[in-house]
Amino acid sequence: MPGSGAVTRNTLRQQIADALRDEVLAGRLAAGSEFTVKQIAEKYEVSATPVREALVDLSAQGLLDSIQHRGFRVRVFSVDDFRGMIEARTLIVEGIFRRLVERGTAPGSGERLVSVRRRAEEARRAALNGSLEVLIGYDLRFWRELSGLVGNIYISEFLHRIRVQCWVFAVPYLKSEPDLRAGLWAGHNELMDAVTRADAEEVRRLVHAYNQHGLDWAAGLKAAGA
Template sequence: MPGSGAVTRNTLRQQIADALRDEVLAGRLPPGTEFTVKQIAEQYEVSATPVREALVDLSAQGLLESVQHRGFRVRVFSVDDYRGMIEARTLIVDGIFRQLVERGTAPGSGEMLVSVRRRAEEACRAAHSGSLEVLIGYDLRFWRELSGLVGNAYISDFLHRIRVQCWVFAVPHLKAAPDLHTGLWSGHNELVDAVTRADAAEVRSLVHAYNQRALDWAAGLKAVGA
């Protein structure tokens, strides 16, 4: 069948990119880790072409850096980078909720809210138990689906990219913390409740507190020279 090879390769490319992103988010590929296309191809027992394409995709998303003559490296984000991410995230999320208040949710949002609530419950459960890897998965899905309520895929994709980068920075620091579960945000249920009630003031309050918490945490890291 014409074109089937390209479809297979593109699917493989996405699978490899997703697998490597998960490894980075889980902290199994820490910031600064270097590897080559050949090493990844051998690890996944695939050809070099889809691997190279996957690594280029992750570089475009800001998770990897190309190292001349040496391959790729997991990007190292600074505390200042993280603060910039939080500021960008704040502007995007504020815009999302402003649009929800002014225009309402996109068609079919009733079913989406049910799914968002499920993600919220699982994320809260993981945060309270200190299950960081589980929390990251549900937290990313929660915010992606919540931002999807405005019906603009570009906004959802951009926010998702920033949130992935935030987690890439945060994971090593959170894993090194002696009291991991106390540092994890667990306000997902409260936020989805406020969105469901269309309580704009409460939504703004919760989101502001959430972002301020992240900025305060970053300031603490900066103070100790992390």
């Protein structure tokens, strides 16, 4: 069938991009790691074309740097980069909740709120258990689905990109924490409760506490010479 080859290649391209993103998020591909298209193609036993396209996609998302004549490198983020991410994240999240709480959620979003609440419960459970990889997956889904209630794909995608970058920076440091649970935010359920009640003041308080948690953690890293 005409066009089926392109569909297959694009699907493979996305699968490779997703797999590599998961490797970076889990810290198995550490910041600064370098590799070539050939190495990744051999690892996944696929042709070079979809691999190259996947790596270009991840570069566009800010997770990889392209190194001329050498391949790609996992981007290294600094503490200052992380603080900048939180600042950007704060502005977006505040706008999202202002829309959800003050103007109401989008029509037909009731069932979607149930889905977001499930993500919130799983994320909170993972945070309290110190299950980092599980938390990352549910946390990303939680914020993506919650921001999706606004009905603006550009906002949702931009927030998701920043959140992925935040996790990429944080994972190596969190893994070295003696008590991992102390460094993880677990307020997903409380935030969902406030959104459901349309309690604007409580939402603002929780979002502020959430962002301050990240800033305080970054300050601790800075003081430790990270």
